[in-house]
Amino acid sequence: MTVEVAVRPGGDVALLLDLPPIVMEITAMWLASRKSPHTRDAYRRDIRLWFTYCARTRLDPLEMKVRHAELYARWMVEQAAEDDEKPPTKRTVARRMSVASAWYRYLIKNDAATRNPFAEADRPKVARKQPETVALTRAEAHALIEAADADHGPARLRTAALIRLLQLGIRVTEAVNAQIDDLGYSRGYRTLRVRLKGDKKLVRRLPVETTYALDQYLADRAARAGVELRDLRGPLFTTSGGQALPRGRAWELVARIARQAGIESKVTPHGLRHTWATLAEEAGAKPREIQEALGHE
Numbered sequence: 001m002t003v004e005v006a007v008r009p010g011g012d013v014a015l016l017l018d019l020p021p022i023v024m025e026i027t028a029m030w031l032a033s034r035k036s037p038h039t040r041d042a043y044r045r046d047i048r049l050w051f052t053y054c055a056r057t058r059l060d061p062l063e064m065k066v067r068h069a070e071l072y073a074r075w076m077v078e079q080a081a082e083d084d085e086k087p088p089t090k091r092t093v094a095r096r097m098s099v100a101s102a103w104y105r106y107l108i109k110n111d112a113a114t115r116n117p118f119a120e121a122d123r124p125k126v127a128r129k130q131p132e133t134v135a136l137t138r139a140e141a142h143a144l145i146e147a148a149d150a151d152h153g154p155a156r157l158r159t160a161a162l163i164r165l166l167q168l169g170i171r172v173t174e175a176v177n178a179q180i181d182d183l184g185y186s187r188g189y190r191t192l193r194v195r196l197k198g199d200k201k202l203v204r205r206l207p208v209e210t211t212y213a214l215d216q217y218l219a220d221r222a223a224r225a226g227v228e229l230r231d232l233r234g235p236l237f238t239t240s241g242g243q244a245l246p247r248g249r250a251w252e253l254v255a256r257i258a259r260q261a262g263i264e265s266k267v268t269p270h271g272l273r274h275t276w277a278t279l280a281e282e283a284g285a286k287p288r289e290i291q292e293a294l295g296h297e
Helices: 021-032 038-057 066-082 090-111 138-148 158-167 171-175 209-224 247-258 269-282 288-292
Strands: 003-008 014-015 183-188 191-197 199-207
Touching: 003 247, 014 138, 021 038, 021 090, 038 066, 038 090, 066 090, 138 158, 138 247, 138 269, 158 171, 158 209, 158 247, 171 191, 171 247, 171 269, 183 199, 191 209, 199 269
Parallel strands: none
Antiparallel strands: 003 014, 183 191, 191 199
């Protein structure tokens, strides 16, 4: 048995896993029911891994038992070692099993399956009260900016601007989805209109340092494109080919700059968002002010 999970332009999923067409259709419906594009992408990746496991073990997903679901957890670790990759954390394994379980529940609800092998399967124990996201200290936050400013290569100005923007607590998805036309002015300050979850919008006032870094980056980009700065259009952050900077690339960039800054802890865009909130609170910002700036309800 072989497996292929392809994402068509419309966003649906094509499966070659000896599954009935109705299951394929319901799987596409299940993914489409996720409101957030990020959540859809995450679910798609996780369910693709489950289908890969089913194909390599030559087992029908609709005939899986509890023992197969539990063996899946071990297979994820063994597969990572075989591929010479870092083994998944307990939290990652538990999340992937949870996504597979959600898929079965959706099939059962739509009369396309009769059992959920993950319902009774043992999953890795994860300490829910111990968050993985750790805020940087003020010194580490400064070191990260210094490392970004000292970066090399043609994308160094983009790096400096993006790191400064993410240190304002803006989500990485909001940053890479931002357009140049989202920049504006209010009471003498440069502003950025960001698109929040649920299609809501929020206007953030940018510090002088962030404005300067953005201006340098955009001026350089306009010069490379051979156009006047005022005529530059498109995504705020782009690749060398002019496409919007992928979210994954932004994550990789943050991790690389953190290593160059000598920061030993794991640094992610979400960690920078948490850092901004922590430092803002230390500086005397009120909880309501932090809540509004982060776009929380």
